[in-house]
């Protein structure tokens with residue numbers, strides 16, 4: 001009886017962060033952080049610099065492994081999930097995302113290649129237009145783009161296929177106000193879609209005010225405020 005009840009509760013959550021601890025050398029960067037996220041929730045993570053926010057997001061994104069604790073995605077331990085498959089469902093996007101290859105197209109082909117799907121140029125051009133880059137950008141050299149344009153192309157690369165969960169680490173904080181606005185608008189559109197779960201680290205008051213839930217990380221410890 002009890003066992004059955006517990007299973008139902010577990011399956012209600014899309015992500016379950018269970019006592020995640022991260023230690024480097026002698027210091028504890030994350031200290032037994034636990035919380036659960038439901039599908040479609042918008043969670044904002046704030047807190048002072050150096051508190052462990054980026055480390056937490058990298059661990060959820062499976063970019064980094066926790067020293068202790070585990071993360072369950074749809075009830076399954078991500079340490080036992082194929083990383084490539086996991087990254088298709090849980091997309092991690094950070095402040096200074098880097099582009100690879102020579103052209104914008106080289107970057108946009110990548111998400112199709114890993115899914116073994118044919119490249120859809122029209123779809124890519126439409127996505128570029130959503131971040132205010134006209135279709136000619138597809139053939140541009142990566143080296144000729146400004147920092148803000150690179151960030152916008154990286155965002156398109158992450159979002160050509162919609163992930164289940166989007167992890168955003170201060171994605172707008174190093175940008176000027178025009179670039180910030182463009183990225184903010186695209187993300188707002190995305191967040192309006194209640195199928196996608198968003199966990200974002202931000203200091204932006206506007207983003208914080210739109211969150212369903214605000215988590216504060218201070219000295220590696222979680223404080224949840226409503």
Ligand SMILES: Nc1ncnc2c1ncn2[C@@H]1O[C@H](COP(=O)(O)OP(=O)(O)O)[C@@H](O)[C@H]1O
Nearest residue numbers: 024025029047048049050051052053054055056
């Ligand atoms: N792999 C690591 N090795 C050593 N120290 C680290 C490592 N990763 C993060 N840190 C340290 O952990 C602290 C928290 O970092 P971070 O997660 O980037 O915080 P935040 O994103 O909240 O500013 C910082 O003091 C940082 O220098």
Ligand SMILES: [Mg+2]
Nearest residue numbers: 053054055169
């Ligand atoms: Mg950080």
